[in-house]
Structure formats: C-alpha cells, structure tokens
Amino acid sequence: MARQAGVSVATVSRVLADNYPVTHTTRAKVLRAVRQLDYVANAHAKALAGTGVETIALVLDDITWSAFAQIGAGVEQEAARRGRLCLVCTTQGDRQRELAVVNLMREQHAAAVILVGGIQYTTEYRERMSRFARSLDSVGSRLVLCGRPPLADDLPATVVEYDNEGGAYGATAHLLSLGHRRILFVGAQEGQSTADGRLSGYRGALADYRVAAAPELEREGLFLRDAGLRAVREALREQVAFTAVFAATDMVALGALEGLREAGLRVPDDVSLIGYDDIPMANELTPRLTTVHVPYQELGRTAARLVLDRRDGVGGAEDRTRLSTHVVVRGSTAPPAPGPR
Amino acid sequence: MARQAGVSVATVSRVLADNYPVTHTTRAKVLRAVRQLDYVANAHAKALAGTGVETIALVLDDITWSAFAQIGAGVEQEAARRGRLCLVCTTQGDRQRELAVVNLMREQHAAAVILVGGIQYTTEYRERMSRFARSLDSVGSRLVLCGRPPLADDLPATVVEYDNEGGAYGATAHLLSLGHRRILFVGAQEGQSTADGRLSGYRGALADYRVAAAPELEREGLFLRDAGLRAVREALREQVAFTAVFAATDMVALGALEGLREAGLRVPDDVSLIGYDDIPMANELTPRLTTVHVPYQELGRTAARLVLDRRDGVGGAEDRTRLSTHVVVRGSTAPPAPGPR
DNA sequence: TTGGGGGTGGTAACCGTTTACTGAAAACGT
DNA sequence: ACGTTTTCAGTAAACGGTTACCACCCCCAA
Known part of the structure; x- marks a missing residue:
C-alpha cells in the first residue's frame, strides 16, 4: 500500500x-x-495500536424473544450513535455458556459486556462472574447487568434494572381492586430472579389486600407459551377455583388464554387475564391484553448510555439505575363474574 | 505475563x-x-497473527422486526455452533448507512458480511455494493445477500433467497379459489424488492385466474402496521369494492384488521384477510391469521452455513439457494359473503 | 570420549497500524 | 550569505500475539 x-x-x-x-x-x-x-485499514491492527473502534458485547438468551430484541435494539442504537460496534452472543439460558462467552468477550477487549435478562444465580456462578467483573474492570472494561439483580455489593459493575416487583404488585393490585380474590399466578420459577420478583410482587399485593396466599394458586412454569397452557389446564383439571390469571409474561398469558378458551371460559367475562412485558403482540390480541409495560428498549439504551458515559469521561454517570414499570389496562381484565367459581 | x-x-x-x-x-x-x-490472550493480536476467532457480520434494518430477529437468530446459532462471533449492525433502512457499515466490516476483516432483507436498488448503490462484494472476495471474505435479489451476475457473492413471489402467488390463489375476485393488495412499494416480488405474485395469480388487475386495488404502503390501517381506511373511504385483503406483511395485516374492524367489517365473514411472513403473532390473533410461512430462521442458518462451508473448505457449497414458502391456512380467510360489496 | 539426535525452550521476525523522534530541505531573519 | 526556525517525510519502536529457526542439554551408541 x-x-x-x-x-x-x-x-x-x-x-x-x-x-x-x-x-x-x-x-x-x-x-x-x-x-x-x-x-x-485493518481494524485489528488499529485496535492493537490503541486506536480503533470499540465494541460492546451483548449477551442474551434468545434474540427472537421480543423483550430481548427490544433491549438489544436499544443497546445497538445507542452504541451505533456513539460510534461503537455491537457483538451479540446468545446463550439459550445456559449459564456455563454465558461464562464462556464473557471470557471470550474479555479476549475481544470489549469496552463493555452487557448481560441481559433474569437469571438463576448459583454460588459458583456468582463467584466466577464476580471475578470476571473485577477482571473486566481492571482492564478498563465493564460488566453491565441489565434486567437482573446485582451480583454482590462493592463489585465494579453497572446495574440497570426495572421495577420488576413493583409491576407485579401493580398488576395484582389491579385485579384485587376489581374484586378478584382468587388469582392464579403462572410462571413461578424458584430462584429465577425475574420470576421471583414477579411472584414476590404478587404476594405483596395479596398481603396488603389481606388476601391469603394459596400454594395451589402459584403455578410453576418457564416463561414460554406452552407453560401457560399447561398450567391453566392443570389448574382447571384440579378444580382449583380462580377468577383471574396473572401470567408472569405475555407469552405465558398467550398459553393461558388458549387454556381458558379451550375450557370454554371467556376473557374477561369469566376469567380476567393479565400479562407482563407488554410485548407488541399484547395489544393485538382479542381481547387486547392488560399487562405490565416494561421500557425494554429504554433499558437497553440506558445500559449502553451509562457505560459509554463513564467511558467517555462524562461526569456523574451512575452505575445503578432502576426504570419504572406500569400497568397498561386494556381489555382482558374486568370485575369477576357474580356467579360461582 | x-x-x-x-x-x-x-x-x-x-x-x-x-x-x-x-x-x-x-x-x-x-x-x-x-x-x-x-x-x-488479546484477540486483536491473535487476529493480526492470523490465528484468532473469526467474526461474521450481520447487517439488517431493525432487530425488533420479527422476521429479522429470526434470521439473526439463525445466523447467530449457526455461527456460534461453528465457533464464530457475530457482529450485528442495524441500518433502519438507510442505504447510505448500509454502505458505510459494510465498509466498516471490511475493516473488521469479517469472515462474511450478511445483508438481510429486501431493498430498493439504485444504480449507485448497486455499483458501490458490487465493488464491496469484489473487494471482500479479494481478501477471502464474502458478501451474502439474504432475502434480497442478486446484485448482478458473475459477482462473487452468495445469495440465499426464499420464494417470495411464489408465496404471494399461493396466497392470492388461495383467495381466488375461495371465490374472491376483488382482492385489495396492501403494501406496494415501487422498487422495493420484497414488495415488488409479492405484488408480482399477486398479479400473476390474478392473471392465471383471468381476473383483471385493477390499479385501485393495489395500495402503496411501507411494511408497517400503520400503513395497513391507512390503506384500508382510504380504500373504504374511496368506496373501493373488495371482499379480501392481501397484506404484504403480517404487520400490515394487523393494521388492515384494525381498519376493517373499525368499519364494522368482520373477518373472515365480511372480508377475508391474508398476511405474509407468518410471524409468531399471526397464530395468536382472533381470528388466527392465514398467511404465508417463510422459514426465516432456516434462511439465516443457511446463509451462515453456506458461507462457512465455503470457508472451511467443505466441497460443493453452492452460492445460491432458494428456500420455499407455503400458505398456512388459518381462520382469517373464507369464501366471500354472498351479498353485495 | 565423542558425535548424532531427540526433546525443550529461547530469539527474533512478522502481522498492520500509530506515533515519538530524527533529519533534510525550505523559508525566514539579519 | 549564513544561522535559525519551520515544515514535512521517513525511521523505528511499540501494541501482543505466533511460529520458524536456532541453541542447548542430555542420552545413547560407536
């Protein structure tokens, strides 16, 4: 040349x-x-020489899940706006793979590694990821936890959460204030941060309304459509009495809706249904799904913004934020039917 | 160390x-x-030395669009399975940005650059992108066109298409065979490859069924929900007679559905509706949306597979493939109502 | 005892770019 | 005309790895 x-x-x-x-x-x-x-010019050589475009790494379970796609879009847009590239890795919920991927990103000298979505912490995972956080920090990079709780205190990591529990509280309170007392919660997963938070918001609202929690109303299930369908079928088969369903995610709500329909139950006339996430689909259903809106895109944008502000030396960049959620009342919730159930 | x-x-x-x-x-x-x-180890140094993990670049309009997310997932999964990293850039449909991004990827020495989704070719764009294709080829990389037509013959590029026109033909034929004769096509965009292909399939089926095409039945519009709503509203206001709507995408169908509903028209009783893409939402609507299934995830996987086979020296890797599409008949289409319209 | 050879580990060149330092030539002042 | 400054281009080191090549040690056989 x-x-x-x-x-x-x-x-x-x-x-x-x-x-x-x-x-x-x-x-x-x-x-x-x-x-x-x-x-x-060869980007690798530039990177070696200290010039060159930075890249930020995005690690998530599955890009086709609407919430993740929106977070991803937020991160990518903010990163692109500020001249960064975006490396995306998916893990299909495999923690081992997640650890491996973070290590890979350390090799890539990513300016930041953004871990997206709820997780089931184990002691070993916590320790290894904490090491990574410190290790990334020591080379000027940064771990970002987006939509999952902090690993530990005094760890050099940025945390961007949303009010997960508050949203669930609001959703449950909405149903309670409509008069529902037997609310089926679908999507409990012991130890999964997002599921736990939502379940805990549900229980909190019940407690505040002096409604006794009932184990048979708390149904286990992954955040998948199929889990909602199965849980509702089983509850119906077990003759569990309920007038409303709180699905831990909109996808679960979709399955629940099918379960209710196949039993001949109308929504919201016979049973109210509320979801969580406010994915685009929620507003297209019949009836339109009442749900909890989570500003996912803004969540991603914020994660990128915080970490890049810190990098670009913008003062006062916090390293911990919580975005708020709110219930969006649409057509799938109504007062309980007067008759027996 | x-x-x-x-x-x-x-x-x-x-x-x-x-x-x-x-x-x-x-x-x-x-x-x-x-x-x-x-x-x-420092990945940049390894890359410089010729060792190191390869990366494949994914360029698309918007990752939150379901079809793109699925293609992305397919590419990422196949890339990860074969030990590659995935760089994702979004362009929001801006051709200039797309060219800039491809250039960036050339700097990054991406093992492949996968361009996703339909496009409106211009002469200048064609020429510049062709240069890029040759340039990428000359350094052992490769341009992949995924879901868009070839740039030119004898260009070193891999093309992975789906039977876009065939799907539209099938959709239209489905409506015609139900007895519909006045079918509103919504989502025409002069010069946009995907829209053109679908419109052309629509016209082809009409011609084969000896049904005259009518300009007032071909409505312009982007592939957005809002375009469907507007187009149906306008057609209704202009008193254009039709008994079925063929929306160029499922998102457009969503808007169309709202437009029909707000005019008091039932689907499929009064008007049949068919979409295109078979996004997950299609199967959740009421009525469930008849649409054209496109194997988007497989499309992405194939794009990655072809380009990585070639790279890994697997013999007989073609550089041109077309996946087939098919109509999925669900609840939104039915024979036309006997009465006048 | 010595020469050959296999097993280990070091030295240095190379990948492609940036940049501090150096040096030559031109511009300028006296 | 000569010294000083300025302007521009080249040289070489550094970034952090890989690897061809070389040197050393030790063992063994002649």
Missing part, C-alpha cells in the same frame, strides 16, 4: 488519520492509491 | 495453544501464572 503510493507507511497513516501536516501532492498520491487498491 | 511465569513468551503461547511439546513442570508454571493474572 505504502509502496503503491510511493511513500512511507507513516505518511499513509497520517493522511488517513488527517492529524499531521502533509503536502497536497503527497496526500493526493496516497488517496489515489487508496482508491486503486480499495484499501481499508 | 511471561515474566510472571518465568518463561519466554513463546513458551506461554505454546502452552496455551497446546501445539508443541512442553515439560509438565513448565506447563504448570505457565498455567499457574494464567490463573494468578486472570490472563486472557
């Missing part, structure tokens, strides 16, 4: 960086060579 | 690569140092 232009490599670099005086004729020679060879 | 272990850098490299005889004691020294320092 330098040979083609008939100058030294240093001159080429200077012309392209445009940060040093170069004669017009020399610059022209270089630019001509650039055009002739379709030359582009 | 080498100092910490008390050996030379060469030895460290050899222990980590495990491709050279090293005494047990020496290896132990190195591994201990690795643990003590939380050492990870």
